[in-house]
Amino acid sequence: MTTLAALRILTFVHSVHTLEDMRSAYVSGRVPARYERLVTKQARAARTSKSDLVARYVIEKSLETEFPGISFRDSLSGREAYLTGHRVAVWEVVAVHKETQSVEKTASHFRWPRVLVKRVLAYAKAFPEEIHSARDEETGTASAAR
Amino acid sequence: MTKRPAQPRLLADENTSHRFVSACARLLRDFPIVHIARWQDGSWLGLDDAALLMSCAEASLVLVAFDRATLPWHAGQVLRAGESHGGLILFRRTVRSANYGEQARLLTEFWFNESRAWDWMNRIVYLPKSP
Numbered sequence: 001m002t003t004l005a006a007l008r009i010l011t012f013v014h015s016v017h018t019l020e021d022m023r024s025a026y027v028s029g030r031v032p033a034r035y036e037r038l039v040t041k042q043a044r045a046a047r048t049s050k051s052d053l054v055a056r057y058v059i060e061k062s063l064e065t066e067f068p069g070i071s072f073r074d075s076l077s078g079r080e081a082y083l084t085g086h087r088v089a090v091w092e093v094v095a096v097h098k099e100t101q102s103v104e105k106t107a108s109h110f111r112w113p114r115v116l117v118k119r120v121l122a123y124a125k126a127f128p129e130e131i132h133s134a135r136d137e138e139t140g141t142a143s144a145a146r
Numbered sequence: 147m148t149k150r151p152a153q154p155r156l157l158a159d160e161n162t163s164h165r166f167v168s169a170c171a172r173l174l175r176d177f178p179i180v181h182i183a184r185w186q187d188g189s190w191l192g193l194d195d196a197a198l199l200m201s202c203a204e205a206s207l208v209l210v211a212f213d214r215a216t217l218p219w220h221a222g223q224v225l226r227a228g229e230s231h232g233g234l235i236l237f238r239r240t241v242r243s244a245n246y247g248e249q250a251r252l253l254t255e256f257w258f259n260e261s262r263a264w265d266w267m268n269r270i271v272y273l274p275k276s277p
Contacts, residue, residue: 073194075216086191087160087182087198092214096243109163109244111183138214139239 027058067126069119077137081130083120091135093120154180156235156257157202159211160191162249169250177254179210195220202232208266210235210253212243218270225268233266237273 043053056079060072063081071084081090088110097106097117107114124131156179158167170177182190193201199221202209211217213236221231235256241249252273261271 075214076219077216080216087193087195089161089214092161092212099242099244105244109165110160111164138216 027055063123067119067123069116070123075134075138077134080134081123081127083116089134089138090120090124091131091138093117094124094131095135097121154178154185155206155208155262156180156210156253157182157185157190157205157207159198159209161212161214161243162210162237163244163246165246166249169246170254173250173254174258177257179253196224199224199231199234200229203230203267204232206232208233208235210237212237212241213239213272221268221270230268233268234270235273236270241273 039053039057040050043050046053060079064070064072064084069084070081070090072079073082074080075089082088083090083093093106093110096109097103100106100109103114103117103121107117110117158179158181160182162181164181164183167179167181170179182188190198190201195217199209209217209232211234217236218234221234224231235253237249237252241252256271256273256275
């Protein structure tokens with residue numbers, strides 16, 4: 001690597017949450033300068049700090065890798081897990097599964113292969129509080145606003 | 147000569163079931179609803195809420211979905227951005243996700259008795275309606 005290239009690389013050191021107990025831990029990494037500029041621009045657009053945005057990227061990308069088929073999007077309750085390529089949030093699939101009590105029937109409800117339902121349920125099992133909170137926010141806020 | 151199917155006026159979002167759409171057709175033949183997975187070869191499944199709402203406005207489609215607060219919130223954002231949505235019909239959470247017959251009855255009765263002639267642009271209705 002040339003000196004110039006090395007100078008263009010910045011180091012990020014940020015605080016993120018560990019998955020097990022939500023204590024914060026440090027994650028650091030070096031990226032080409034153009035990505036630092038990109039993140040800075042995106043943080044400004046999102047009206048958040050660069051470190052918070054990088055932390056979010058680290059958390060969400062690692063979860064997407066750990067749970068294939070799960071992505072994240074904005075919602076009233078904050079960032080929300082949903083099934084990639086679909087419009088349905090994880091908490092909505094869980095709600096249907098709670099009614100049907102069956103992976104087969106839930107898959108039939110959405111006309112999806114069973115593997116998609118299983119992927120969603122695996123994520124929900126790993127983060128039950130997040131799913132309950134998203135559901136309460138989406139359904140509770142709507143009722144209160146009416 | 148075969149009869150052409152009715153032009154869809156209602157688009158069932160993905161959090162509703164195909165079985166709900168079938169139940170509507172069983173109650174009223176040619177009921178003008180289509181599931182989003184069958185509309186435009188499913189290409190709208192990848193749209194986020196705001197893009198879907200604006201696409202529905204362009205296609206004169208009323209979106210039918212289960213109530214989640216984010217959807218009307220995005221509808222508000224679409225309006226604030228100077229755009230329009232094609233209208234929203236939301237099932238309240240008192241309606242069970244898997245009760246397709248009840249969903250179909252609520253929607254078909256509401257559509258034919260009250261609302262099919264309405265101007266749906268930027269309108270939001272919850273079913274069942276408040277007493």
